[in-house]
Amino acid sequence: MARPGVVLALDIGGTTIKGSIFADGREVAGGHTAPTFSVSSRALDTVLAVLAKLAETARGLGLQPTAIGVGVPGLVDARRGVVVYAANLQWAHLPLAQLLETRFALPVSIDHDARAAARAEMALRSGAGDFVFVPIGTGISAAVVLGGQIIGGARGQAGELGHIPVVPGGEACPCGQFGCLEAYASGKGIRARYLAAGGRRARNAAEVAGLLGMDPVADRVWSDAVGALSTAVTTLTALLDPTDVILGGGLSAAGPLLLGPLRATVDDMLGWREPPTLALSRAGPRAGLLGAALLGAASGNPPELNPSTGAQ
Amino acid sequence: MARPGVVLALDIGGTTIKGSIFADGREVAGGHTAPTFSVSSRALDTVLAVLAKLAETARGLGLQPTAIGVGVPGLVDARRGVVVYAANLQWAHLPLAQLLETRFALPVSIDHDARAAARAEMALRSGAGDFVFVPIGTGISAAVVLGGQIIGGARGQAGELGHIPVVPGGEACPCGQFGCLEAYASGKGIRARYLAAGGRRARNAAEVAGLLGMDPVADRVWSDAVGALSTAVTTLTALLDPTDVILGGGLSAAGPLLLGPLRATVDDMLGWREPPTLALSRAGPRAGLLGAALLGAASGNPPELNPSTGAQ
Structure with a gap:
């Protein structure tokens, strides 16, 4: 479903943050879920920790990540990559895409979680x-x-x-x-x-x-x-x-x-x-994650520029 | 604004029915307004009477009508020309376009009144x-x-x-x-x-x-x-x-x-x-009427098929 590449997909919810790795459109073993908030961390810390863990897992499997896709609950300006307001995450005007791009040196696409999930639903219908x-x-x-x-x-x-x-x-x-x-x-x-x-x-x-x-x-x-x-x-x-x-x-x-x-x-x-x-x-509880993968794949570097992804 | 032709435009409201004649996109003197309901008539009778009056007025001005455009308040299936439901008019599943086409021998376009009016608003913005x-x-x-x-x-x-x-x-x-x-x-x-x-x-x-x-x-x-x-x-x-x-x-x-x-x-x-x-x-209270004219003009016979319209 997704274009070739290795995408770190993140579905941010108000309770948990789910992450997984998709290679050439298929989910790779090694998903990771963490509570959004914990005693010691804010939501953004959890996002960074889950992504770091996914990147590490991917590399352990011999896969080099090519893009990140993130679904966010709240007002999201997808074009600018900014979370304008997300009540449940206590975020306002957070330049999430830029922040993650700097941290992980990968192209990042973010969108409203429902719009990301709708991509999965459309793919299945x-x-x-x-x-x-x-x-x-x-x-x-x-x-x-x-x-x-x-x-x-x-x-x-x-x-x-x-x-x-x-x-x-x-x-x-x-x-x-x-x-x-x-x-x-x-x-x-x-x-x-x-x-x-x-x-x-x-x-x-x-x-x-x-x-x-x-x-x-x-x-x-x-x-x-x-x-x-x-x-x-x-x-x-x-x-x-x-x-x-x-x-x-x-x-x-x-x-x-x-x-x-x-x-x-x-x-x-x-x-x-x-x-x-x-x-x-039809996509069920994983619609958001699958949608984030499709989002990342749509923005990832084209495979011909990334011979290391093994895309055919 | 409208394509050339002579359009009989009707804006049907729950209280009054407004009609006017537009030639080559400009309103021609001779509009006509009637109460939607009266002691002696149902809404459909008023529609027919106003259109007949407009057609007569147009011909009196030497203009041959080429199309009819109608804005209707309610559920309108514009493609099929059917008013599915209009509470204020007491209409249900009324094939209005076909009915008017038969009566006046002209192409008829109908649409939801607000969508017709929005055409006028878009033209002005x-x-x-x-x-x-x-x-x-x-x-x-x-x-x-x-x-x-x-x-x-x-x-x-x-x-x-x-x-x-x-x-x-x-x-x-x-x-x-x-x-x-x-x-x-x-x-x-x-x-x-x-x-x-x-x-x-x-x-x-x-x-x-x-x-x-x-x-x-x-x-x-x-x-x-x-x-x-x-x-x-x-x-x-x-x-x-x-x-x-x-x-x-x-x-x-x-x-x-x-x-x-x-x-x-x-x-x-x-x-x-x-x-x-x-x-x-910006179109004001005449938005519906102007929109109906744009609607009719979009559906009217192309002027080259109607040499009698005098369109350039």
Whole structure:
């Protein structure tokens, strides 16, 4: 899928940072995952550490890295390689691409995590032309694909679905608004709301999902999440008329627990027009990583300039 | 602006239907406006009557019509020429283009009213590439323009901004949903909410605007409208990252009364990113009509096949 070369791919999430090595489009053994934040490190330190580890692993396998591809959750100006704002990472105006290029002496491509993941989804759905890909993890974002083109927006900041206000005057969000989708339906939001409502200890949204039907607090918080997502799906359908809305990210692992009630509510809300098909990501939880690899491969030095990559 | 020919242009609104004649891109004296509904006629009867009147006027001026262009508020499948659903007109699955072609023996192009109007706005703003045009009249819709392309969506049904839910469980909307933007911020919605809240008699939203600062009911209803619009503008900015959001339609005549508080609220909500520029339509209240003319001109028979049009 990717153009030849050895790409260090990074999928930065609010909870973990996943990294792996792709050689000539295939994943090489030796992926690496680290918690985004730890007692001793900021997110950027983790990024640098994971990349250093990947580069070392690659070289141990006799592979010389040719490019780095990174998916970042937040406002990303892909052209300039700058993370304009990423609430969950506490980054603002960070020239990430330049910083990594200097450190690793490799070409670096960064993009919004959902847009990176949408590259993987498009590669797996040939002919998919008008869809919205919605990864739900610690946060929520979206990649809008219209007429086969991934929409970046005027400043490369399209797709911030997590920060559309779905409950006026609702839960406070780190972005400064109230009632953002992310506060209700992201993994982080579901867990926080469950605990705040007096739920028993849950380490993550998956554990809240595991309590459905047995714990009324879990039921209520889940129902709020589905309601908020229904509003978001209805909104983007009314505005953009996609054929499909594809759910990805960690929360999509809830499968029918999420998709069933969401489909029922969206169909009900969109009775006045044909609703989009709701589906789960084909690329699955690794969409972001695969997308970062495709991103890196698209920017890497052409193989003819890198005889050492062994590209055919 | 339009290609040569004599176009009968129609801008169908929920309150009035405006029609005019454009010859070689310039408007010819002899426009005609009629109330969409009257005691004796349905919206379709009015459409036919206005077109017949325009054709007669054109011929009286020695001009032979070569095409018809129509902007319709609602879900429009422009390719098939079908109005899929238009709540304010009580139309569903109406093959309008075919019907008018048969009746008037002319090529007919129809499109969503906002997308038609956006053609006029683009013609007046050279270089405008990423903007959302939001006409606010009896209803509310939008034309999304990205990279200089007007976005139709997979089924030609993009741009239904009026039916994004901005207040969960809010006002009932004829579309079947609750809390649609249109129920709060359209001309029809503002008037209805003002009267329902015990306001004195107001014939339209402009009269409600005229009472601001003097009538607390008007103040509250207007503030709700601005709040609902702010949510909508914030939503489409987060999703699509346009440089400009352009307000048109009858309500945009309120000018600073609308734009001032809207700008303040949107800037506040979008503190986490650069807000779009909010501006009033350059094409003004005639954007829809001018857009319909451009639409008709784009579909009209090429002048070399119609020597009678006198096109050079």
